[in-house]
Amino acid sequence: MKDSGRKKENFPESSKDPKDPEMVEIKAIREKLCDMHSDIKKVMEFSNRLRFETAMECSRQEYSNAILSHLYEDINSGLERNMVKKCPEKENCRSSFTALLQRNAGLVKQGRVDEALLSGNREKLDELRCGAPYSKCEQCFSEVSSLFTKQVNLMRSMRIYASNQEQKPDISALETSGLLREVLEPVSNPQRLEILRAVAFETKSFSAFSEITGLRGGNLLFHLQKLMDSGLILQQHERGDYMIxxxxxxxxxGLNELYSSLQSSQLQISAEKTPGENEEIRV
Structure with missing residues (x-):
């Protein structure tokens, strides 16, 4: 019989040299897999965010359309119920009131209502009031003013409008140095803004940016690094594509919404000008 108490001999386990080509290759594969996992995670997060933004925009449009439909009904019923019944100018006035109130109600479809647009509508209402021919017109204007105020209050409750007076505390608390450093300076360059726009919905490579901006080598790298340092874009991995x-x-x-709002304001002002104001004056 074998001696059960005999101790087993312990042989040292053989360990491979970390510099062994096989170990180096395995390590490289592991690092590559980690990079791929990180890339996939970033792409999934980016895709999910885009889907969320798209869904939110669709929901906002549906929500604003429903509210707009309600406001139109409120305009029609309010004017029908409270305007002076027997008046030779009733239909003309009702047409003007409806156009003004519907134009004002249409502002609910904007992400942010411009104070200038509301002020313009108020001024138009005041002009109509000043031109009222009868004392009984005040009854009609009282109803129009009430409907207008209801619309403005609704915009406030939707948090898409705040008057300049209401916004003053936020503006006074604005940190200008941080705004310049983190927002304005990174996008103040046309090439950097073009780069940011290019990766809004898809990743781009260094060579793709070179074609888009016309920049090469170090010049392009400088702008990419500026955007990365500001946290506006990132590179998926070394020599990888860039994403927002x-x-x-x-x-x-935000820049797109701001520019669209400014364009809308300009169009609104141009539309309200009289034909004589748009004609060139010749001597």
Whole structure:
């Protein structure tokens, strides 16, 4: 019989040299897999954010359309119920009131209502009031003013409008140095803004940016690094594609909304000008 108490001999386990080509290759594969996992995670987060933004925009449009339909009904029923019944100018006035109130109600479809647009509508209402031919017109204007105020209060409750007076505390608390450093300076360059726009919905490579901006080598790298240092874009991995960050997407979206709002204001002002104001004066 074998001696059960005999101790087993312990042989040292053989360990491979970390510099062994096989171990180096395995390590490289592991690092590559980690990079791929990180890339997939970033792409999934980016795709989910885009889907969320799209869904939110669709929901906002449906919500605003429903509210707009309600406001139109409120305009029609309010004017029908409370305007002076027997008046030779009733239909003309009702047409003007309806156009003004519907134009004002249409502002609910904007992400942010411009104070200038509301002020313009108020001034138009005041002009109509000043031109009222009868004392009994005040009854009609009282109803129109009430409907107008209800619309403005609704915009406030939707948090898409705040008067300049209401916004003053926020503006006074604005940190100008941080705004310049983190927002304005990174996008103040046309090439950097073009880069940011290019990656809004898809990743881009270094060579793709070179074609878009016309920049090469170090010049392009300088602008990419500026955007990365500001947290507006990131590179998936070394020598990998570039993608926009949540901060970069918010800034780009905000700039787009701001520019659209300014364009809308300009169109509104141009539309309200009389033909004589748009004609060139010749001597």
């Amino acid at each position: 960050t949540e901060k970069g997407f918010k800034i780009l979206k």
